[in-house]
Amino acid sequence: MAAAPTLTQSQGLTTEDLLAFQTAFEADPRYRQAMNAVCTAPVNQLALNRRKSSIVDHSFSVHLPENPATAQKQSGRCWMFAALNTMRTKAQRAMNLESFELSQNYTLFWDKLEKSNYFLENILKSLDEPVGSRLLDFLLQSPIGDGGQWDMFVNLVQKYGVVPKSVMPETESSSATSQMSFHITAKLREYAVRLRSAAEQGCIMDVLLDQKKGYMAEIYRMLVIHLGEPPTRFGWQWRDKDKVFHRAGELTPQEFYQKYIGDDLTETVCLIHDPRPGHSFDTVFTVKFLGNVVGGRPTEYLNVELEVMKSAAIKQLQAGEPVWFGCDVGKYLSRDLGVMDTDLFDYDLVYGTSEGMSKAERLQYGHSLMTHAMVFTGVDLDDDGKSRKWRVENSWSDQAGDKGFFQMSDRWFDEFMYEVVVSKNFVPGDSLRALDKEPVELEPWDPMGSLA
Numbered sequence: 338m339a340a341a342p343t344l345t346q347s348q349g350l351t352t353e354d355l356l357a358f359q360t361a362f363e364a365d366p367r368y369r370q371a372m373n374a375v376c377t378a379p380v381n382q383l384a385l386n387r388r389k390s391s392i393v394d395h396s397f398s399v400h401l402p403e404n405p406a407t408a409q410k411q412s413g414r415c416w417m418f419a420a421l422n423t424m425r426t427k428a429q430r431a432m433n434l435e436s437f438e439l440s441q442n443y444t445l446f447w448d449k450l451e452k453s454n455y456f457l458e459n460i461l462k463s464l465d466e467p468v469g470s471r472l473l474d475f476l477l478q479s480p481i482g483d484g485g486q487w488d489m490f491v492n493l494v495q496k497y498g499v500v501p502k503s504v505m506p507e508t509e510s511s512s513a514t515s516q517m518s519f520h521i522t523a524k525l526r527e528y529a530v531r532l533r534s535a536a537e538q539g540c541i542m543d544v545l546l547d548q549k550k551g552y553m554a555e556i557y558r559m560l561v562i563h564l565g566e567p568p569t570r571f572g573w574q575w576r577d578k579d580k581v582f583h584r585a586g587e588l589t590p591q592e593f594y595q596k597y598i599g600d601d602l603t604e605t606v607c608l609i610h611d612p613r614p615g616h617s618f619d620t621v622f623t624v625k626f627l628g629n630v631v632g633g634r635p636t637e638y639l640n641v642e643l644e645v646m647k648s649a650a651i652k653q654l655q656a657g658e659p660v661w662f663g664c665d666v667g668k669y670l671s672r673d674l675g676v677m678d679t680d681l682f683d684y685d686l687v688y689g690t691s692e693g694m695s696k697a698e699r700l701q702y703g704h705s706l707m708t709h710a711m712v713f714t715g716v717d718l719d720d721d722g723k724s725r726k727w728r729v730e731n732s733w734s735d736q737a738g739d740k741g742f743f744q745m746s747d748r749w750f751d752e753f754m755y756e757v758v759v760s761k762n763f764v765p766g767d768s769l770r771a772l773d774k775e776p777v778e779l780e781p782w783d784p785m786g787s788l789a
Contacts, residue, residue: 371687384682385671393676395739397715397728399654402426404436406741408734411513413483416663416710416789417444418732420490421499423659423712428597433577438502442511443590446564447497448489449481449517451629453525453556456480457549458631460529464536475781476626480525483514484788485629487661487758491602492633497567498590499598504571510563517563521556528552606764606772608646609638609756611785612697618642619768621776624786637776638785641768643751647724651716652763659712659730661758663789664745666709668753675731675738677753678746696752700784707755710789714742724750755785 362368374383404425409418421439429437459476466473510517532545540548573593574584588596609622616622620640627636650660669679685691699705715728727745735741745754761769779785 365689368689371689375687380684380687381671381682384684384687386681386683389678389681390671390674390676393674393744395728395742395744397717397726399651399718400715400728401654401657401659403714403730403742404429404438406730406735407438407441407732409441409732410507410734411515412445412511413514413788414441414445415732416485416487417441417448417490419661419710419712419730419789420487422730422732423661424499424598424600426659427600431597432575432583433579433581434575435578440500440502440505442502442507442564443500443505443567444490444493444497445483445511445514446505446560446567447493448485448629449521449560449564450553450557451493451496451631451633452481453521454549454553455629455631456525457528457532457552459626460532461536461542461545461549464533472626472781477526477529480522481518482788483518486627486636486663486788487605487607487756488634488636489629491605492628492630494594494602496630496633498592498594500568500571500590500593501573504568504573505565508564517559521559524552524555524559603634604761605758606761606769607638607756607758608641608649608764609785610643610646610696610754611638611640611700612695613700614697616640618645619771621771621774622779622785623776624779624781624783626781627786635776637772638756639764639768639771641764645765645768646754646757647750649759649763650713650757651718651722651724653759654713654716656763658760659714661710661712662754663707663710663756665705665707665753665755666711668705669749672733672737675729675741675743676746677729677743677749679748679752680746703784705753706784706787707789708787711743713757723747 404422407418407422409415418441421441421444425437425439428434428439456476463472463476528549532548535545535548568590570587570589571593572587574582576582585596611622618640622638622640623635650662653660664677666677668677669681670677671681674681694702694704696705711732712730713727714730717725717727719725724747726747727750729743729745731738731741731743733741738744
C-alpha cells in the first residue's frame with residue numbers, strides 16, 4: 338500500500354479561487370436557472386422525474402392480503418409497528434376477523450422499562466470508564482430511544498407476550514413520545530451520576546444493584562403515568578366477520594400470543610447485506626451494548642450476498658408470509674407518491690454533479706445506515722422469476738402512496754436495503770452454518786448498530 342500523502346502546507350481559499358468558482362457558475366445559465374428555482378421551492382420537488390413518477394404502477398405478481406395502514410404518529414416505533422403488522426394477519430385468520438390490530442403501546446411500555454434497566458446495567462459494567470470516554474458518551478447519548486431491532490422485539494414478545502390494541506390503546510405519550518422520553522432520560526442520566534459516585538465512594542456491587550432497583554421503581558411509575566398500566570390478565574371476546582360471537586375468557590398476554598399467533602420466533606434469522614471490506618459474507622455479526630432485555634436474546638445479524646437476501650424474501654412472500662425489513666428510507670424517496678426509486682429524482686440536472694459513492698463507501702463514510710423498518714407484502718417478478726419492484730406496508734398512516742402502502746424499485750433495494758427477517762427454512766444451508774460460530778463483535782457506534 339502506498340504511503341499517505343503528507344500535508345506540508347495548509348491551503349485556505351484565496352480571492353482568486355473564489356473568483357474562479359464564481360466565473361464557472363456564471364458561465365453556465367443552467368446553474369442560474371437552478372438557483373432561481375431551488376431558492377423558491379424544495380429541491381426534491383424540482384428534481385422529480387415526471388416521466389418516472391407518472392407511470393407508478395401498484396400491481397404485483399405476488400401480493401399478500403393486507404390490512405389498513407397503521408400510524409406510528411410522532412414516535413420512532415416503526416420497528417415495533419412493522420413487527421406487530423407481520424403478526425396481526427395471523428391473529429386475524431385465527432379469529433376470522435375482517436381487520437385487527439395489536440397494541441403498540443403495550444410493547445412500547447415494556448421496551449422503555451427494559452431499556453432503562455439495560456442502560457443502568459451497562460452503567461454498572463462501565464464504572465471504570467472515565468467521564469468523557471467514547472463508550473460512556475455513547476451510552477449516555479440515547480438511553481431509551483424509540484428505535485429497535487428485530488431481536489429486541491423477539492425479547493419483548495417472549496417475556497411479555499402481546500395484547501389486542503383495544504386492551505391497551507394508544508395514549509398521547511405513546512403517539513408522541515418526546516416529552517416522556519425527555520423526562521425519563523433526564524432521570525436515567527441522574528441515576529448514572531449517582532451510581533458512579535456511589536461506586537467511587539466504595540459501595541459494593543450488591544448495594545449498587547439495590548440502589549438500581551429503587552431507580553427502576555421510579556421509572557415504572559413514570560411510564561405508567563404516561564402510557565397506562567399494562568395488563569397482566571384480560572378478558573377477551575369478539576364477533577367475527579361472519580357475525581359469530583366468541584368468548585375466550587381471561588388470558589395472559591403470553592397466552593394470547595400462543596393461542597392466536599404462536600410463531601416460534603427463534604426460527605427466524607435477521608439477514609443483512611453489509612458489503613464493507615473485511616465484513617465477510619456468511620458471517621454472523623453482533624454489536625456491543627445493543628439490546629433491551631438483560632439476559633435476553635442477543636442482537637445478531639447473518640451477513641449474506643444481496644441475492645441470498647432477495648431470494649429468501651421472495652420465497653417467504655411466495656409462501657404467503659410478510660417480511661420485516663430495515664432500510665435507509667430517506668434516500669430517493671417521494672413520500673407523497675410512496676415510491677423509493679434511485680431513478681425518481683434528477684438531482685444531477687439540478688446540481689451538475691451526481692452521487693458517486695458505493696453502498697460500502699456510504700456505510701464507511703457516514704452517509705447511510707438503517708433508519709426505518711417496514712414490511713414487504715408483495716413483489717413483482719419478471720418472466721424469469723427475478724424481482725422488479727417490491728410492495729411495502731409502511732406505518733405512516735394511509736395518507737401517502739397507495740393508501741399508506743409504498744413501492745420500492747429493485748435497484749433501490751440493492752443500494753439502500755440492509756436487513757430482512759425470514760424463516761431459516763428460506764436461507765441456504767451454507768449461509769445458515771455460520772450461525773453455529775461465535776459472532777464477530779462490532780463496536781457500539783458501528784452503522785450496523787443503528788436502530789430503526
